[in-house]
Amino acid sequence: MKKEFIQRAYELAKEQYAAIGIDTDKAIAQMKSVNISLHCWQTDDVGGFERPDSTLGGGGIQVTGNYPGKARSIAEMRRDLEKVMSLLPGKQRLNLHAIYGEFNGELVDRDQIELNHFEGWIQWAKNLGIGLDFNASCFSHSKANDGFTLSSKDESIRKFWVDHVKRCRLIAAEMGKQLGTPCVHNLWIPDGSKDMPVDRGGHRAILKKSLDEIMEVSYPKEFLKDAVECKLFGIGSEAMVVGSHEFYLGYALKNNILLCLDNGHFHPTEQIGDKISSCLLYLDELLLHLTRGVRWDSDHVVTFNEEIILIAQEVIRCKALDRVNIGLDYFDGSLNRIGAYVVGTRAAQQAFLFALLEPTEKLKSYEERGKNFERLAYLEGMKTMPFGAVYDYYCLENQVPAGIDYISEIQQYESDVLSKR
Numbered sequence: 001m002k003k004e005f006i007q008r009a010y011e012l013a014k015e016q017y018a019a020i021g022i023d024t025d026k027a028i029a030q031m032k033s034v035n036i037s038l039h040c041w042q043t044d045d046v047g048g049f050e051r052p053d054s055t056l057g058g059g060g061i062q063v064t065g066n067y068p069g070k071a072r073s074i075a076e077m078r079r080d081l082e083k084v085m086s087l088l089p090g091k092q093r094l095n096l097h098a099i100y101g102e103f104n105g106e107l108v109d110r111d112q113i114e115l116n117h118f119e120g121w122i123q124w125a126k127n128l129g130i131g132l133d134f135n136a137s138c139f140s141h142s143k144a145n146d147g148f149t150l151s152s153k154d155e156s157i158r159k160f161w162v163d164h165v166k167r168c169r170l171i172a173a174e175m176g177k178q179l180g181t182p183c184v185h186n187l188w189i190p191d192g193s194k195d196m197p198v199d200r201g202g203h204r205a206i207l208k209k210s211l212d213e214i215m216e217v218s219y220p221k222e223f224l225k226d227a228v229e230c231k232l233f234g235i236g237s238e239a240m241v242v243g244s245h246e247f248y249l250g251y252a253l254k255n256n257i258l259l260c261l262d263n264g265h266f267h268p269t270e271q272i273g274d275k276i277s278s279c280l281l282y283l284d285e286l287l288l289h290l291t292r293g294v295r296w297d298s299d300h301v302v303t304f305n306e307e308i309i310l311i312a313q314e315v316i317r318c319k320a321l322d323r324v325n326i327g328l329d330y331f332d333g334s335l336n337r338i339g340a341y342v343v344g345t346r347a348a349q350q351a352f353l354f355a356l357l358e359p360t361e362k363l364k365s366y367e368e369r370g371k372n373f374e375r376l377a378y379l380e381g382m383k384t385m386p387f388g389a390v391y392d393y394y395c396l397e398n399q400v401p402a403g404i405d406y407i408s409e410i411q412q413y414e415s416d417v418l419s420k421r
């Protein structure tokens, strides 16, 4: 897209938004606070690098698709992520899972991982000037095969995973300390039952006990923020997920930690956009896992849809950008994976920019006066305002391709790099 064209379109857009009391320059400036954490696991379909040619094995996560070009090593992964970031305006973070340590061919079991396996990542992040987030990996492991990890009735299995998560928190705290920006450590476990369990309470009590043990060590909040992620059901845990919404909401409240809301983890008619204002009344901070649910799958590439828009609107309307940590969480192996990142991250950014361009006070005043037609008309009107011109200008300012110009760059990277893997 020609620079002059983007600039002219922006000037017109700016006037149009100004007419409804919106300052587009200000909205663009606020995008500095929208730092999206890229989930490293879209590069390689959540395989990890514990052993050469790791593939995913069980534990409630399933990736489909065989598109060529998946990252086979940490070096390839970093190269891919750098490419992704070069096509995104603004600053991102990277969200790592424990299975992405640099184990250098050595078999290091989950209860043995150490900081030194992640020092290369810390250095890499330092060089790029970005923050890191971290996750314990309680899946794709023989000790996760019977459906229970931290809530297992087998004490040796439970203990194994407690040790793993404890180590992960220590590593995460060190990441936050060394990088000067708190590392969010998120805990999601696959525990649950495919068919009607009888002792739901028993497993939940065990999970609580495990979490209490894990949280015994406390780290300064400026280094580490703990989050726990709930789910309604998963593959193989249709009848019960131990870590349900009520379970983790209660745990987060009681222990003053973060709750992670993944918008693929609820009933399809439930919107996490509607949960944000409730949670923020009681919790200091939230973590979001942005994704796109399609029927029973929760992990499609994020698009600029009404669900994502509502999430962003609620964060902005609650003036809570500084209390909400934004992460992505999807994995699709059926398309160019670099493209999947760029499309999904841009969609999430667009949702936030769209929300920042809303005349919220005006809408609120209509609402308070019972003028619901006017409110609806405005909300509809916002959809066809020249929002794209503002996003394109934001890209131009950040010297990254505007519009869909990134497609050709990704095609180039595919033919130069991905197709040779």
Ligand code: RNT
Residues within 6 Å of the ligand: 041, 046, 061, 135, 188, 229, 231, 234, 262, 289, 329
């Ligand atoms: C799974 C959870 C979890 C994972 C990642 C890999 O249902 O959403 O966040 O997707 O940790």
Ligand code: ZN
Residues within 6 Å of the ligand: 188, 229, 262, 289, 329
């Ligand atoms: Zn998630």
